[in-house]
Amino acid sequence: MQKDTILFDLINKELERQRNGIELIASENFTSFQVMQAMGTVPTNKYAEGYPGKRYYGGCEVVDEIETLAIERLKKVFNCTWANVQPHSGAQANGAVFLAVMKPGEKFLGLDLSMGGHLTHGSPANFSGKTYHALHYGVTKDGIVDYEQLEHIARAEKPKMIICGASAYSRDWDYKRIRAVADEIGAVVFADIAHPAGLIAAGLLNDPFDHCHIVSSTTHKTLRGPRGGIIMLRNDFENPWGYKDPKGNLRMMSNLLDLAVFPGTQGGPLEHVIAAKAVAFGEILDGSFKDYGKQIITNAQAMAKSFVSRGYNLISNGTDNHLMLIDLRNKNLTGKKAQETLDKAHITLNKNAVPFDDKSPFVTSGIRIGVPAITTRGMQETHMESIVSMIDKILMNADDENTITAVRTEVKSFMQQFPLYPELG
Ligand code: DSN
Helix, strand or coil, rough: CCHHHHHHHHHHHHHHHHHHHCCCCCCCCCCCCHHHHHCHHHHHHHHCCCCCCCCCCCCHHHHHHHHHHHHHHHHHHHHCCCHHHHHHHHHHHHHHHHHHHHCCCCCCECCHHHCCCCHHCCCCCCHHHCCCCEEEEEEEECCCCCCCHHHHHHHHCCCCCCEECCCCCCCCCHHHHHHHHHHHHHHHEEECCCCCCHHHHHCCCCCHHHHHCCCEEEEECCCCCCCCCCECCCCCCEEECCCCCCCCEEEEEHHHHHHHHHHHCCCCCCHHHHHHHHHHHHHHCCCCCHHHHHHHHHHHHHHHHHHCCCCCEEEHCCCCCCCEEEECHHHHHCCHHHHHHHHHHEECCEEEEECCCCCCCCCCEEEEECCCHHHHHCCCHHHHHCCCCCCCCHCCCCCCCHHHHHHHHHHHHCHHHHHHCCHCC
16 A cells, blocks of 8 residues: 555644644653554554463464563553553543442542543442532632542542542642541542643652552553553552452452453453553653653743743642643633634633633633643743743733734744754754
């Protein structure tokens, strides 16, 4: 077959979009060239249902080595003792945790999606909310997790699992406090660290492994790997629910989680993606990743300060991590309008509900901004002021096509300083 120019032209178009725009979606990043190279390789051809040393197909000796390398590196990244690197995504990882821990109809407690949580933490539109009995805590008027409410609901309802973690929350978590109430009621604490995982790996935020029984993450956000999911345990434990293996032994949590990923929720693992995960974990272990994490936090705090100085209303008034959530109501803008107008100037971010939002999730009163991708491009705190100034110009003149055109030109020229994938010519 001839080269598929239609498709590769589209991929090149996407490369140019990524090169010329300012990427502020908090959940996105740019992998290294090596991570991308590993993804486009021959393990994509291999079926390997099962786990290293215990597969349902022949010819798995090399992918066994690849998957084992990914697992061993990941264990070092988070100082944990067990990991599963097969989940195709963060949602798949969370689905497997639910399957391992919960029976349909049982109660769990997670942060409300409208307060910064995640679909898989009990949204009625998601399997988690449809299959299980979801209970929710929120944030206080100050935008901080309402730990008192969490404790109150936990004691009153005795959920089987408490989830900590969020997709739009700019503060660190008090895992110790959550574990304390979970111990009172015998609940499992599950931390979904998809967003701040890289900052945790760099030792810059509280360590969830000190207090949470189970931890999941994506690999493509602050961890800067390929798209995918992972599940980890620092301390394996016998399941408290009496589930036994065929020999009559109590199953360990690691065993329940392995079974929940395969055959519970997935079939053949994506060994080419697992290869790329191994590369990304190797990059995290190479020593310079901590500097990347520190720069993310420095950039986020510089950006937050600059927004505040221009009268923007940041939820919780700042950030501890890689993102911030801005309530645009005092600027008479919706999140939808802001996202769409900034898109025209090639500044990419997403509209986001803010706590106690009065608008629908399709409109929203806020925007979420993250700095992992621009930090990977090489930006430092001095560049944050320029970005905020461009965003402000657009938002304050959202119906003025001349301003949008001028900023789009400014964005393109600004981004020339930060080359992306020079290897691709
Ligand atoms: N969609 C991701 C995010 O943007 O945060 C979460 O899954």
